[in-house]
Amino acid sequence: MGAHVQVRGLKIVAGPADAEQTIVHELSFDIAPGEVLALIGESGSGKTTTALALMGYARHGCRIAGGEVKIGDTEVLGLSEAQQRALRGRRVAYIAQSAAASFNPSRTIMDQVIEPALIHRVLSRAAAEAKAVELFHELALPNPTTIGSRYPHQVSGGQLQRLMAAMALITDPELVILDEPTTALDVTTQIEVLRAFRRVVRERKTSAVYVSHDLAVVAQMADHILVLRDGAMRELGATPQILQAPVSDYTQSLLAAARPKERESGASSSASSQQPLLEVRNISAGYGATDKRGQPKTLILEGIDLKLYRGQAIGVIGESGSGKTTLARAVAGLIAPCEGQILFDGQALPGTLAGRSREQLRRVQIVFQSADTSLNPSHSIEQILARPLQFYRGLSGAALAKRIKELLDLVRLPSTVAGRLPGGLSGGQKQRINLARALAAEPELILCDEVTSALDTVVGAAVLDLICELRRELGLSYLFISHDLHTVRSVCDEIVVMQHGRKLAQVARADYERGPHHPYYELLARSVPELRQGWLDEQVAA
Incomplete structure (x- = not known):
């Protein structure tokens, strides 16, 4: 059963004592037992x-500087470190x-799922394993009696996300914090996980905080929504009110960005009158050692x-593992096809x-999904942009300095960014x-691999x-890889x-x-959450 959560004047600061910055500004809110609050x-x-402050936890370099957090009758911020550790994983x-x-x-998965129950000594090993199997059933996991014997790499991403929920729920916590739990999942898997999370939270009447930047997902999960910007509350209200009659201009901008829109396509091209810029002919590719016939192991x-x-602009969609990124890598030359041919112009x-x-490399460029791992953290932005300009243009x-400034202008960034590191x-x-x-290479084709999946709306x-x-402006062509049909529809021909x-x-x-289209296309189209309450129930009923 959930607990009443009361937060008053929560203030969190970051940085050294002589140069502190407030990053959370005196937030106050309540969560009723069994309700879900979305941040x-x-x-x-x-x-x-x-969300982490509700456990009394602040990340490295941060400090909870004021306020109170009550879970039931317990004032979390007044607990000693040992008492807070006892709270985490047990009550929260x-x-x-x-x-x-x-x-x-x-x-094994079972060893890890039951670990909180053993650490907090709320169940014997046998009882914990039995309860874990019950949770596997509740979370609609396949083969619930045997899945615990597997290792994490032997289950899918969506299954692993639900198994982490089982680990969180094994101690019957009063409050569960779900931090972007479906952001990394493709749309069809996301539906399964959302259904499972919501069913378990409702049936167990657990209080929950759901952290997300996806308003369409929040609409399916939350009873109330708290809108934050720069650590300050912009709006707090019941989900229907926030979705239908937001008061804050910022909330209105979030809703506008979340609604699918069709963007203007670029210059049209006539397939009948032109030679293709890119032609992929009967390509097969994979990974691992090749056999005598040149076929890769996988x-x-x-x-x-x-x-x-x-x-x-052509979009390529499909679930994780469908081969979208492998196709982009083959076109880019990062993986060699074992069969077929790629023609450019x-x-x-x-x-x-x-x-x-060098000219072939210049004409086809790729933008990877994770900007964090794609940029050298020890190089300045100026150095990062200078490298292709030196390599391709000499x-x-x-x-060089002039062109770097022009490139920053092209992507709508100030020239002052040039001296900063990616971490800033x-x-x-x-x-x-x-x-x-x-763009520094002045390419004709850019391969975009899930370029917005890690970004907020x-x-x-x-x-x-x-x-x-x-x-x-530049007459570019794009191969746009994504698992989000709304995104692809908005930019692709x-x-x-x-x-x-x-x-x-x-x-x-x-x-x-x-229509009608291929059944799998229809499934992907149906699986993108809509910005209205009740959408998930309709999918369950369908």
Whole structure:
């Protein structure tokens, strides 16, 4: 059974004592027993920092400087460190964004799921294992009696996320904190996980905090919504009120960014009158050692055909593991096809980077999903952008500095960013630098691999607008990889649908709303959450 949670004047600061910055500004709110409060806002708004404070925890470099947090009759911030440790995992449980990073790969799932019950001595091992199996049933996991004997790498991402929920619920906590628990999942898996989370929270009447930047997901999960910006409360209200009649201008901007919109396409191209800019002919590719026939141990792509014309944007969608990224990597030369051929502007492209000329490398650029791991953390933005300019254009001195400033202007960043390290930029700014680095080569084709999946709604929408604007201004072509159909529909002229390494269908922009389409395309379309309450119930009933 959930507990009443009361937060009054919560203040969190960061930095050394002589230069403290307030990052959470005296927040006050309540969560009734059995209710779900959503914390929403852009990256850096203080959502996770606030949620962690409910356990009395502040991340390295931060400090809870004031206020009170009561769970039932317990004042959390007044507890000693030992008492707070006893609270965590027992009365308050935390479900993190990345289940894959939260599990120990060397231990079985059952050992890890029952660990909180054993640490807090609330159940014997036999009783804990029996309860874990009950939770596996409740969370709709396959083979609930045997899945605990597997290791984390032997289950899917969606299953691992639900197993982390079982770990959190094994002690019957009064409060559960769900921190972006479906952000890393594709849309069809996300539905399964949302259904399971909501059912368990409702049936157990557990109080919950749901941290997210996805308003459509929040609409399915939350009873009340707290909108944060720069660590300050902008609005707090019941979910219907926030969705239908928001008071704050900022909330209105979040809602506007969350609603799908069709962006203008770039220059149109006539397939009948042009040679394709990119042609993929019967490509197969995979990973691992090859056999005598040249087939890789793990085959990911099988017989893919694709034509992309100059000025076009083609989207490639499918669930995780469908081969989308492998296709982009093959086009980029990062993985060599074992069969088939890739032509660019009528000329065959060598399968590997080493076999391609500098000019071939220049004309096809890739922007990766994770801006954090794509930028060297020890290099300044100026150094990062200078490298392709020196390599492809031979620029130096004043000409180099001028072009770096022009690239920053292109991606709508101030020139002062040039002297900073990637760690000093927001997620959206880093992704713009990734885009600027690709533009430095003056390519004809840019491969965009899930470029907005890690960004919050407002920043993601701004990056999509920028991509479309650059397409119109520079005549760029895009191959746009995503698992989000709304995103792809908003920027692309055609959509290629992939599953299990095969191309199932190709749908033109004019036919997006016309049917019938391939059943898998229809499934993906139905699986994108809509910005209204009750949508998830309709999917359960369907």
